[in-house]
Amino acid sequence: MSGAISSTLGLMPNLLRGIDTLSTRNEALTAEENSGVVSNSFAGLGAQTYTALSLQPQITATTAWQTNLSESQTKLSATQTALTGISAIASDLQSSLLSLTALSSPSEVASVSAKAKQQLTELGALLNTQSGANYVFAGTASDQPPVSSSDLASTGLVSSIISTVASVGTTGVAATEGAALAAASDNSPAGSVFSAQLSTSAVLAQGSVPQLQIGQGETIANGIVATQGGAANAQSTGSPIRDLIMALASAAGLAGADPSSAGFTQLVTDTASHMADVGQRIQGLIAQVGQTQATVTAQSSTLSDVNKALQAQLGNIMNVDEATVISQQNATQTQLTASYTLIADMKTLTLAQYL
Structure with missing residues (x-):
């Protein structure tokens, strides 16, 4: 017992x-x-630890890309609004110049000239549009205003073109237009109205457009820069924005020119004709930004779905x-x-x- x-x-x-x-x-x-949750740490997940660890960086990356896209949409929206205003200025200038191709009174010329100066000031403000703390047309140097002067109408570039146009009756239209084009194309610190980074050729300026990462190894051009465009020629700087400034400055100088001279009439006709092309190229910029907006919207939707799937997969392990x-x-x-x-x-x- x-x-x-x-x-x-x-x-x-x-x-x-x-x-x-x-x-x-x-x-x-x-x-x-x-x-x-199964465990407050990955170590407590046992055989599922490796899978959980591999999912976490993917979730972090997709979340970061979604944040990039959200910030980009805000910037692109501000860019599109500014471009719409710039396009309206170009369209209005063309209409004003066409009205002067017929015999015009001095008061009508003075009115067009004064309006062009006002629109130069408006254009400068639009080019310095900001989204948060960043300038949307500034390129990768987004902390610097694209237009260095607070008033584009009072810059040396505009004053130079106004002075040149005033003597079109004596110097001739070819010399006047050539001098205006040279002034608008000047990228020197003394001659350019743009920031140092944007004071370059229209083709090179294209390379200043910031790139946005929207996925693994995927980037898109995030907006446009103020001076971008194509190759320069005998009538154009290559940049539609620069050409618009040149045309507005030329219109502002008409008040000081002799409206009865052949040079005056030809200059008005040439500038109005050139504005049709400038307007189309600005519309091209609007379309470019619109395409980027569509891409960002589509990618944002895709990343949202991917992120939800990854979160669900991790949840199945962790929860x-x-x-x-x-x-x-x-x-x-x-x-x-x-x-x-x-x-x-x-x-x-x-x-x-x-x-």
């Missing part, structure tokens, strides 16, 4: 160890139920199955209750119960 008692008492350490194990498991299951946890917790607690009951019964045993 003493052997039976020894055997029974020898079970106690095993029962106590079992209770420790069950208690630890119960605490872990309770923590999972309360937190909703607990509540029904399973409750079932396991109930089973564990049942085992604990049985163990405590057995120990309690063993503690009340007497020698007489073994006889």
Whole structure:
């Protein structure tokens, strides 16, 4: 009989160890139920650790790209609004010049001239449009205003062209237009109205357009810069914005020219004709920005879907199955209750119960 008692008492350490194990498991299951996750660290995920670790950087990357796209949409919207205003100035200038191709009174010429000066000021403000703290037409140097002067109408470039146009009756239209084009194309610190980065050829300015990362190894041109365009020629700087400034400055100078001279009439006709091309090229910039907006919208939608799928996959690994946890917790607690009951019964045993 003493052997039976020894055997029974020898079970106690095993029962106590079992209770420790069950208690630890119960605490872990309770923590999972309360937190909703399998583990607060990747280390506690067991065989799923590698998969979870590989998903996290993908989620971080897609989230960052989505943020880039959201900020880009805000910038592109501001750019498009400014370009619409610039296009309106170009269209209005063309109409004003066409009205002067017929015989015009000095007052009509003065009105067109004054309006052109006002529109130069408006154009300068539009070119210095900001989205947040960044200038949308500034290129990669987005912290610097594209137009260095607070008033484009008062710059040396505009004053130079106004002075040149005033003498068109004596110097001739070819020399006047050539001088205006040379002034508008000047990229020297003294002659350019643009920032140092944008004071370059229209073709090279295209390279200053900032690139936006929208995916793994995927980038797009994020907007446009003020001086971008194509190759220069005998009538154009290559940049529609520069050409618009040149045309507005020429129109502003008409008030000081002799309207009865052949040079005056030809200059007005040539400038009005050139404005048709400038207007089309500005519309091309608007279309370019619109295409970028469409690309950003589509990519943003795609990344949103990808991010949701990745989050769901990680959630399947990290998040607990509540029904399973409750079932396991109930089973564990049942085992604990049985163990405590057995120990309690063993503690009340007497020698007489073994006889």
